[in-house]
Amino acid sequence: MKLKDGHSNRRTFLRRGLWGGLILSTFGGGLLAWPTRSTNITTKLKTLNTRTFSVLCAIAARVVPPYAQATSKQIAERVDALLSMTSPETLADINRLLILFDNAFFGLFFHGHFGAFSYLSAETQDRVLESWRDSHLLLRRSGYQALRKLCLAAHYGDPLSWNDIDYSGPRSTGGIFYNDSQWGTKAWRVKQIKESQK
Amino acid sequence: MTLLDQARQSSNVIDGSRINKNLELSADICVIGSGAGGAVAAHTLVTAGKDVLIVEEGGYFSHLDFSMNEAEVYPKLYQEGLQRATQDLGIAILQGRAVGGTTVVNWTTCFRTPEDVVDHWRTHHHVGGFKLADIIPHYEWIEDRLCMQKVPKEQMNPNNRKLFEGCKALGWQVDTIKRNVYACMNSGYCGMGCPYNAKRSMLVTLIPDAITSGARLLFRCRIDRLVENNNGIDHAEGTLLTTDGYHTRTETVRIKAKHFIVAGGAINSPALLLRSGINDHDRVGKRTFFHPSIVSVGLYDDPIEAYYGAPQSAASHHFSHRSENVGFFLEAAPLHPVLASTALPGFGFDHHENMKPFSHIAPHTALTIDGFHSDLPGGQVTLRPSGTPLINYPLTPALWESFRFAQKRLAQAQFASGAKSVMTLHDPPLVMRSPNNIADIDEQPFETCRIGVFSAHQMGGCGMGDNHQTAVVRSEDLRHHRLSNLYVMDGSVFPTSLGVNPQQSIYGLVRLMASRLVERIT
Numbered sequence: 001m002k003l004k005d006g007h008s009n010r011r012t013f014l015r016r017g018l019w020g021g022l023i024l025s026t027f028g029g030g031l032l033a034w035p036t037r038s039t040n041i042t043t044k045l046k047t048l049n050t051r052t053f054s055v056l057c058a059i060a061a062r063v064v065p066p067y068a069q070a071t072s073k074q075i076a077e078r079v080d081a082l083l084s085m086t087s088p089e090t091l092a093d094i095n096r097l098l099i100l101f102d103n104a105f106f107g108l109f110f111h112g113h114f115g116a117f118s119y120l121s122a123e124t125q126d127r128v129l130e131s132w133r134d135s136h137l138l139l140r141r142s143g144y145q146a147l148r149k150l151c152l153a154a155h156y157g158d159p160l161s162w163n164d165i166d167y168s169g170p171r172s173t174g175g176i177f178y179n180d181s182q183w184g185t186k187a188w189r190v191k192q193i194k195e196s197q198k
Numbered sequence: 199m200t201l202l203d204q205a206r207q208s209s210n211v212i213d214g215s216r217i218n219k220n221l222e223l224s225a226d227i228c229v230i231g232s233g234a235g236g237a238v239a240a241h242t243l244v245t246a247g248k249d250v251l252i253v254e255e256g257g258y259f260s261h262l263d264f265s266m267n268e269a270e271v272y273p274k275l276y277q278e279g280l281q282r283a284t285q286d287l288g289i290a291i292l293q294g295r296a297v298g299g300t301t302v303v304n305w306t307t308c309f310r311t312p313e314d315v316v317d318h319w320r321t322h323h324h325v326g327g328f329k330l331a332d333i334i335p336h337y338e339w340i341e342d343r344l345c346m347q348k349v350p351k352e353q354m355n356p357n358n359r360k361l362f363e364g365c366k367a368l369g370w371q372v373d374t375i376k377r378n379v380y381a382c383m384n385s386g387y388c389g390m391g392c393p394y395n396a397k398r399s400m401l402v403t404l405i406p407d408a409i410t411s412g413a414r415l416l417f418r419c420r421i422d423r424l425v426e427n428n429n430g431i432d433h434a435e436g437t438l439l440t441t442d443g444y445h446t447r448t449e450t451v452r453i454k455a456k457h458f459i460v461a462g463g464a465i466n467s468p469a470l471l472l473r474s475g476i477n478d479h480d481r482v483g484k485r486t487f488f489h490p491s492i493v494s495v496g497l498y499d500d501p502i503e504a505y506y507g508a509p510q511s512a513a514s515h516h517f518s519h520r521s522e523n524v525g526f527f528l529e530a531a532p533l534h535p536v537l538a539s540t541a542l543p544g545f546g547f548d549h550h551e552n553m554k555p556f557s558h559i560a561p562h563t564a565l566t567i568d569g570f571h572s573d574l575p576g577g578q579v580t581l582r583p584s585g586t587p588l589i590n591y592p593l594t595p596a597l598w599e600s601f602r603f604a605q606k607r608l609a610q611a612q613f614a615s616g617a618k619s620v621m622t623l624h625d626p627p628l629v630m631r632s633p634n635n636i637a638d639i640d641e642q643p644f645e646t647c648r649i650g651v652f653s654a655h656q657m658g659g660c661g662m663g664d665n666h667q668t669a670v671v672r673s674e675d676l677r678h679h680r681l682s683n684l685y686v687m688d689g690s691v692f693p694t695s696l697g698v699n700p701q702q703s704i705y706g707l708v709r710l711m712a713s714r715l716v717e718r719i720t
Contacts, residue, residue, distance in 0.1 A: 062545060062546050063545040063546060063549070064546075065546065065547070065549065065550035065553075066546060066547055066550070067550070078269075082273075082279055082281065084444065084445075085273055085278050085279035085281065085444050086278050086279075086281055087278075087582055087584055087586040088582075088584050088586075089582045089583065089584060089586070089588075090278075090281075126545075126546065129545055133625055133626075138286055138646055138647060141646070141647035141648065142286050142287040142288070142646075142647045144647075145287055145625070145647050146287055148545050149540040150281075152536075152539040152540055152545075152549065153280075153536045153539065153540050155539070156268075156535035156536050156538070156539040156553075157267075157268055157269030157535070157536050158269065159267070161535065162535060164550070164553075164554075165535065165553045165554060165556040165557075166554075166556060166557045167505065167535055167556055167557065169266075170265075170266030170267070170385070170387060170393075171385065171506075173383075173385070173393050173394060176383065176394060177200070177261050177393075177394050177395040177396075178200075178380060178381040178394055178395045178396045179199075179200055179395070180200055180201050180380070180395065180402065181199055181200055181201060181204070183201065
């Protein structure tokens, strides 16, 4: 079987994974740290640090819909809470990813924009997100998807966002529920037979 | 008061988050996990007079907790708050985590195991310990207890109806399915726990039955390891969790039992064995199967409202068998804002444009049938340094071929049922305006993290079989090949995927094997 365009196999995956790991350890380790546009943080962070929280705010501002009622800071706070349910290793990866995302040298190397993501113009930030999305490196594509999904989940979990998509939300149960306390009793069996005969 | 309410008030139920001392417990049988496998095993054993202790990591909820709001419910009811995925994020994994396990959040679809699958296990994986006929009485019992009924055609929601009509128009096999519901209000929120107590999950049926019959339940407790002694398990060690169910406390638990049944599902069961150093012949965690699935989104003029109505009521197995290629089956998937937003491609304005017709889109999915081809050996569960499961699943060329083929078939069916456009979940997506565009799918990149791939069915990882070098547990009783009092009774024992939604297969097989265990230890 031959596929027409680029397919992934174990070897290419490993090669990309190893290459990505090397990049992460080099650029993400703080060796080439770059100042991040800071965000005023008013709540106690559960999983992110002040720097990665600020980067996430900048990303959230581009990922959630332009008409969102929630601020990017509120989105980032929700993501911070969501991440508390993941493993310590995943959490560490997300923090490293956010530092990498904002790294000016990494940006220059991969998408030709020198400067921390949080300082770029909105239009340039969108081009950067696209470059992560379309990258040949699996690591960058997966990083983009991780951050994108977290921000969107945090946004659309809020009922205030539902109006925009014409979703009226769950219908009230009106307190109705199936009381199964009689299940299996003789009375229940008789009722079953009567209903099946209707 | 419901059966569940009665059970929750029982003194047999212990909330681990409220215990302020180290616990020492003992039982004849300790069942770790309370989902489709654990609940059935516990129920079968306790109703036969055995002393059973069930241990569950997740919380113990009732229909009153199921608010139908994804942001509130997913953290309570799903593994990792619905953020579980393979390491490269290539496959998003939907798996439950609560008393009742995934049965609390599944979409209620019930199938018996196909006969050809059991035949394949016998001929290719040395599964000689039972015949399908042995399971039939257990299927019948569970079908009655869980009120499994075929959905009447008129009750299909528009989402399922479109799939049904599309398949019919093309002459493909399609049928309505069985669901395990009673007095169902067709709210559409099965994936967030049934707010009407209508879904006959383990939470509201066999777990309450088991507790009423004398089983004890310790929830919000994570079993960290099983400790061996003389070719058996001596005891289990665990940690009590906080009320959110995610963070450990300093209080521990030690459980002595004559028999241990591991039933944490296809990811957590192998992870527990690996944490315990039980990995004879390096088989544990291997051959993990997901029914990796892609989605096609049809846009229709008429409202679909895929968030209301029974989430699944139709399925097509027309493409299950594709000789040397990987087969797949077709189902509809429900859609709610969080799930939809993470699945639909794009960001910012583009993403919003994809979300805008939310009430008019029909997501139909193709679930590939993994484990039957040499190029598709499945994934692997290993451990992170913290002991949590790390999941890898190489998406092989055979799978990509199947995805590409399936993507075309889904688009074909959606156009046949009146879709005005069809979108793939590539990022950026391919939007097809007419059937003439379907060939454009060939130009799309089918690569990891360029297209959304999902799994709602996890199987394998502790495969059964009669060859101790290739299988983890024996097929005659699901007992570990070396450890005389350790059993695995959940979906992890399947040597391949099933080609159908797995809950009923787990119920039936586990009830057979738990019945055999009752006979053996009586």
